Amino acid sequence: xxxxxxxxxxxxxxxxxxxxxxxxxxxxxxxxxxxxxxxxxxxxxxxxxxxxxxxxxxxxxxxxxxxxxxxxxxxxxxxxxxxxxxxxxxxxxxxxxxxxxxxxxxxxxxxxxxxxxxxxxxxxxxxxxxxxxxxxxxxxxxxxxxxxxxxxxxxxxxxxxxxxxxxxxxxxxxxxxxxxxxxxxxxxxxxxxxxxxxxxxxxxxxxxxxxxxxxxxxxxxxxxxxxxxxxxxxxxxxxxxxxxxxxxxxxxxxxxxxxxxxxxxxxxxxxxxxxxxxxxxxxxxxxxxxxxxxxxxxxxxxxxxxxxxxxxxxxxxxxxxxxxxxxxxxxxxxxxxxxxxxxxxxxxxxxxxxxxxxxxxxxxxxxxx
Numbered sequence: 001x002x003x004x005x006x007x008x009x010x011x012x013x014x015x016x017x018x019x020x021x022x023x024x025x026x027x028x029x030x031x032x033x034x035x036x037x038x039x040x041x042x043x044x045x046x047x048x049x050x051x052x053x054x055x056x057x058x059x060x061x062x063x064x065x066x067x068x069x070x071x072x073x074x075x076x077x078x079x080x081x082x083x084x085x086x087x088x089x090x091x092x093x094x095x096x097x098x099x100x101x102x103x104x105x106x107x108x109x110x111x112x113x114x115x116x117x118x119x120x121x122x123x124x125x126x127x128x129x130x131x132x133x134x135x136x137x138x139x140x141x142x143x144x145x146x147x148x149x150x151x152x153x154x155x156x157x158x159x160x161x162x163x164x165x166x167x168x169x170x171x172x173x174x175x176x177x178x179x180x181x182x183x184x185x186x187x188x189x190x191x192x193x194x195x196x197x198x199x200x201x202x203x204x205x206x207x208x209x210x211x212x213x214x215x216x217x218x219x220x221x222x223x224x225x226x227x228x229x230x231x232x233x234x235x236x237x238x239x240x241x242x243x244x245x246x247x248x249x250x251x252x253x254x255x256x257x258x259x260x261x262x263x264x265x266x267x268x269x270x271x272x273x274x275x276x277x278x279x280x281x282x283x284x285x286x287x288x289x290x291x292x293x294x295x296x297x298x299x300x301x302x303x304x305x306x307x308x309x310x311x312x313x314x315x316x317x318x319x320x321x322x323x324x325x326x327x328x329x330x331x332x333x334x335x336x337x338x339x340x341x342x343x344x345x346x347x348x349x350x351x352x353x354x355x356x357x358x359x360x361x362x363x364x365x366x367x368x369x
Contacts, residue, residue: 057078058076058077058078058079058083059074059075059245060075060076060083062083064094066094066215066235067211067212067235068236070234071091071215071233071235072233073087073090073091073219073223073231073233073234074232075231076231077228082228083228086226089223090220090223091219094218097130097211097214097215097218098211100128100131101131101207102207103154103205103207103208109131113125113196114205117196117203118198118201118202120198121199121200121201122197122199124195124196124197125196125197126194128194131194132190134151134210134214135196137210137323138150138152138184138207139151139189141210141320141323141324141327142184144342144343145323145324145330145339147299148327148330148339149209149330150182150299151206151209152186152204152206153183153297155178155202156179156297156302159174159175159302160295160303164286164295167287167288168288168289179300179301179302181204182299182302183299185199186203187203210323212235212238212318213240213320213321213322213323214318214319215235216233216238216275217275217317217318217319219235219240220233220240220242224242229242232251235318237280237325238276238318238322239271239275239277240317241253241271241272241275242273243273249272250270250271250272251270252270253271253276254268254269255268255269255348271367274314274315274316274317274321275314275315275316275320275321275322276315276321277312277313277315277321278310278312279296279311279329293305293306294306294307296329308352309333309350309351310351311329311336311347311348312325313325313340313347314345315343315346320343320345324339324340328349333351333361337361341363346363346366346367347362347363347366
């Protein structure tokens with residue numbers, strides 16, 4: 001696909017649980033071309049026919065809850081000891097990133113930053129390299145998607161969560177005030193050092209559409225450091241694939257945008273060295289005043305989008321596919337195909353409702369079997 005998103009390298013802390021994580025945005029896709037209770041059905045699964053019977057290595061699988069969903073690692077290693085050690089380190093990275101990025105803990109770096117910004121608008125604030133690079137990535141995707149994805153949308157998601165609980169739309173004045181406080185336009189990020197300047201005192205960040213993708217990429221990188229090459233990481237609706245299983249041309253992945261009970265939009269992929277994410281407005285929706293709304297909030301309106309659309313994005317890494325899958329649901333299939341072309345990714349939409357029962361629309365290069 002022409003074009004492509006070109007961003008700086010994300011650099012994780014050296015010497016600690018993180019290392020240099022190279023996100024190869026803007027390069028060609030190397031594609032052979034997803035538990036916990038009270039979470040939506042996982043729309044992506046790794047199929048059993050991915051698994052290899054290679055004698056020199058064995059298949060191992062590990063699972064842990066993280067970021068409100070179930071994380072899973074499937075890998076090939078010479079021994080259970082090697083596999084267990086590498087997977088444990090990878091899960092440690094995911095939990096560390098969750099502790100840093102969550103908006104549910106006022107002690108997280110993300111929330112402490114917002115608190116500091118409210119006290120010192122216009123003053124440079126120090127950031128960890130992890131948060132700095134994640135914010136730079138979020139700002140670039142906000143620009144690329146023309147605001148359909150925005151990590152500085154915390155006030156809107158907070159208000160919408162309350163609306164969903166109470167079953168009524170937010171008051172116009174409350175919503176207008178939140179919209180005025182929304183957007184990466186209110187934050188300046190230094191280019192050469194991990195710092196941020198808040199241009200107004202009341203911006204609130206939310207990494208709900210970015211954190212799992214970043215975590216999956218970081219986990220794969222840690223596993224690679226430990227010598228694990230044939231591996232796939234699942235983080236809810238996000239998949240990060242490394243090298244394929246021994247003797248195979250890719251990991252067999254099934255996408256079920258409407259859950260296991262529906263045959264609509266099911267696609268089977270063979271993937272390696274890429275990220276795949278599915279986002280949708282099907283399983284988490286609410287009816288208010290006779291209309292149905294999704295849990296996905298449009299940053300430009302502050303209201304949940306209409307349910308019935310699911311988008312799957314294939315990208316060079318999962319940080320990009322995660323954020324763009326959310327943006328695709330906001331903009332819809334027509335604008336989404338143009339966004340995919342601009343970003344250099346592939347996308348598949350499945351829509352239902354109002355005469356669109358299971359309508360499938362995809363970019364020409366979407367790697368379906």
